[in-house]
Amino acid sequence: MHNAFFKLIVLVCIVAASPTVVSQQLTIRQVDSLSWKYFQEQNWDALIRTGREAHREQIDFKWLRQRLGYAWLMKGNYYKSKQQYRYALAFDEEDEISRLYLYFTNRATGHHLAARYHASRLPVNLQTQHSIPRTRWLNSLDAEYSYKRPEAFFRDNDLRGDGSYRRIGLHSFPAYRLSVYQSLSGFQQSTEWGNFTHQLEYMGSIHAQVTASLTAQVGYRYVGSRYTLLPDSFYLPGQQLAFRLDYQLSRFDLALSASRYSNNFLKVGQWGAHWGVGFSIPTPIYLRSAVFLMQEAWADPTGPDNPRIVFNQTLGAMLWKNRLWAELSATMGNQNYFTSADGMYFYNALDPVRQRFGAQLTVFINQHLSASLHYGLEKKYIYLLDEHYYQQALTGGIVWIL
Known part of the structure; x- marks a missing residue:
């Protein structure tokens, strides 16, 4: 018992x-x-x-x-x-x-x-x-204009004039998992002694949603640069092919990118590794980083052939009720022939950028319309004078979803 x-x-x-x-x-x-x-x-x-x-x-x-x-x-x-x-x-x-x-x-x-x-x-x-069509050939239109202003000393001595950039874009969905974006852009700026740079670009990219987490992208760019050195003028066309893979793992974003640009004088390769993390408390916020390896190869064997590193850091946050988004960014390194923003922008101006800082606000007005304002500060380098100068840029843009 x-x-x-x-x-x-x-x-x-x-x-x-x-x-x-x-x-x-x-x-x-x-x-x-x-x-x-x-x-x-x-x-x-x-x-x-x-x-x-x-x-x-x-x-x-x-x-x-x-x-x-x-x-x-x-x-x-x-x-x-x-x-x-x-x-x-x-x-x-x-x-x-x-x-x-x-x-x-x-x-x-x-x-x-x-x-x-x-x-x-x-x-x-x-x-x-829920009216979800398989194809949507005209999903959205966007446009932007940027005014660029060098610091006073270089303007006053006619070394660098004010520059301008304008772009229009069209986005479509030819299939459920496929999107196509195309844009036309133009840039112009005066340099010393009345010289001018005019550049027209076409950019097209195709995104394919392979799985819920994996996206593949291929892009093509045509760059038509015209340089006027009074009294002469010459035209320098170039082309770029780009690839990118994005993978989303929970709150993390990982990506690999590669591109190759070429004209009659040089070829430029760019390889990138991207990573980011997003949080939704107390407000949506993300932090993204990217490191790029760039390599120039000139047709003239005596030309420069030096690999270089470019680093980008971006911080974004929703500030108010899914209506106001803010973003800060910094890009460091020699950005000559550099492609940024998932292939949107190509930097091949006469004076290469060495440092770039930006701040942007985007207002989502309604479900169809958003507007953004971006301020940029660039540190640029003049090869012939071996001098640096700063250039400010103010950019406004709109996106209209039809």
């Missing part, structure tokens, strides 16, 4: 010392019940608090993530909403609700190709119900 009583005491102690199995099951049921209750009551703050408590207890399931995603959507935080639906999709790749809301949240955060990838996985009735 003593042995039986002792065994009973030991059993009670074991159960009392390890209540997590029982309480875990009860907690899962409670989380499910409470989250559904708060969801029906539209008590989004209570639902989010319940989700945080559940995650601290390592409790997670698809419906909880979907309810949290909807709660953040109703609170206007599209970034957090997208993150929750992405977690929900990991539980069930075929879930139509998760994919539908990933379409909405990616579109709301400007990731239109990723949004259309999820739309391509939806049944036809949902695609029709």
Whole structure:
């Protein structure tokens, strides 16, 4: 009898010392019940608090993530909403609700190709119900103008005049997982003794959303530079081919890029490694870095052939209610023939940039229209004079989604 009583005491102690199995099951049921209750009551703050408590207890399931995603959507935080639906999709790749809301949240955060990838996985009735066409040949138009002003000494002595840059672009979706962007741009600036530089460019790029996380890009650029050295003028055409792979891993973005530019005098190779991380608390914010290796090879064997490193750092944050986005950037290194902004801009001005700093504000006026204002400060180098000077630039742009 003593042995039986002792065994009973030991059993009670074991159960009392390890209540997590029982309480875990009860907690899962409670989380499910409470989250559904708060969801029906539209008590989004209570639902989010319940989700945080559940995650601290390592409790997670698809419906909880979907309810949290909807709660953040109703609170206007599209970034957090997208993150929750992405977690929900990991539980069930075929879930139509998760994919539908990933379409909405990616579109709301400007990731239109990723949004259309999820739309391509939806049944036809949902695609029709939400008016998601397979092709959209005219998705958006954009335009920008930039005014560039060198420091006073170089302007006053007619060494460098004010410069201007203008660009127009067109974006289209020929298929669910394919996007095409094309732009035309022009640049002009006067230099010493009445000389002028005029440059026209065409840039086209194709993006393919291979998977939900992997994007491939190929781009082509034609550069037509005309230099006027009074009384003579000569034309120097060039071409560039570029490739890029982007992979998204949870909150991290990884990418590799490569491009090659050539004209009658030289060839320039550029290879880049990019990485970034995004956070959504207390406000959406991201930090991106990139390092580039550049190599010039001149047709004349006596020309310079020196590899160099260019580094870029960018910090962006949403400042106000998904309406105002701010961004700071710095690019260091010899940026002669450098391509930046995912291939958007090509820097081959007469005076190469050695340092570039920028600050930009973007206002999302409504779901169709956004406007941006960018201030840039560049440290440039004049080869013939072996001198540096600073140039300021003010750029305004608009994007109109049709």
